[in-house]
Amino acid sequence: MRTDAPVLSLRGATKRFGGLVAVNDLDFDVAEHEVMGLIGPNGSGKSTTLNLISGALPPTSGGIALRGTPIENLPAQEIARKGVARTFQLVRLLPSMSVLDNVRAGAVFGHRRRWGAEAETHALRMLKLVGLDRRAHAHTGELTYIDTKRVELARVLASDPEVLLLDEWLAGLNPTELEEGIALIRRLRDDGRTIVLVEHVMDAIRSLCDACVVMSSGAKIAEGTPDEVLSDPEVIRAYLGDDDDA
Ligand SMILES: Nc1ncnc2c1ncn2[C@@H]1O[C@H](COP(=O)(O)OP(=O)(O)OP(=O)(O)O)[C@@H](O)[C@H]1O
Numbered sequence: 001m002r003t004d005a006p007v008l009s010l011r012g013a014t015k016r017f018g019g020l021v022a023v024n025d026l027d028f029d030v031a032e033h034e035v036m037g038l039i040g041p042n043g044s045g046k047s048t049t050l051n052l053i054s055g056a057l058p059p060t061s062g063g064i065a066l067r068g069t070p071i072e073n074l075p076a077q078e079i080a081r082k083g084v085a086r087t088f089q090l091v092r093l094l095p096s097m098s099v100l101d102n103v104r105a106g107a108v109f110g111h112r113r114r115w116g117a118e119a120e121t122h123a124l125r126m127l128k129l130v131g132l133d134r135r136a137h138a139h140t141g142e143l144t145y146i147d148t149k150r151v152e153l154a155r156v157l158a159s160d161p162e163v164l165l166l167d168e169w170l171a172g173l174n175p176t177e178l179e180e181g182i183a184l185i186r187r188l189r190d191d192g193r194t195i196v197l198v199e200h201v202m203d204a205i206r207s208l209c210d211a212c213v214v215m216s217s218g219a220k221i222a223e224g225t226p227d228e229v230l231s232d233p234e235v236i237r238a239y240l241g242d243d244d245d246a
Helices: 046-054 076-082 099-109 116-129 145-157 175-190 202-208 226-230 233-240
Strands: 008-017 020-030 035-039 061-066 084-086 163-167 195-198 211-216 219-224
Touching (some): 020 046, 020 211, 035 202, 046 163, 084 145, 099 145, 175 195, 175 202, 195 202, 202 226, 211 226, 211 233, 219 226, 226 233
Parallel strands (some): 035 211, 163 195
Antiparallel strands (some): 008 020, 008 061
């Protein structure tokens, strides 16, 4: 049954590394079918927040819920099985396996498990979605950089995630690839996927996000539409580099 409850919610999420508070009392909700941009200057805590959501790191305190069910104390594998899938800043593929086998692994081990012929059909469908079905039998080592990113995206999509976490998926692309990459994420958005996007490319934020949360020194300093937050004086100040004054 559908409800208006958020798919993902963070309440007071906090992560300390010794004396450093990398994520400080963070609250936000992500609604179903929403693309939420998590932005902020370098070192503001975005990747750590994704690590808390995906279970790569346990929070020091605070709650994280997936469709109202607490997940903050679960191991990463369990959170993935519940439907939170992520890409990494450095693409992680199995280099000795074909493109198709990498994507099939996502279908077999992910949130909604598929086996045998069904897993293969689904993997091929995901490869088509990211524009790589013609390279299904290539080895990942033969691919261009953007194509390795496409494989990684197809692999996480193959698990039918409830929430997709994209950690700077567009980083390192040249201008032509960037246009293709933005168009691809827009297609996912148009398919109604729920996405949290950590991104430095502001054109992507402007054109893809329904809402943004802006972090600085671990804390949320603004929340709203991309236009609202990007014209907020505090956000502009944080990006200009004096975010460590507080
Ligand atoms: N495992 C860790 N141990 C200690 N400190 C850490 C660890 N991971 C992150 N930090 C620190 O936490 C702070 C937030 O880092 P984080 O990588 O989350 O920021 P970010 O916003 O993702 O930055 P970037 O945009 O550069 O990727 C930084 O000061 C960083 O040095």
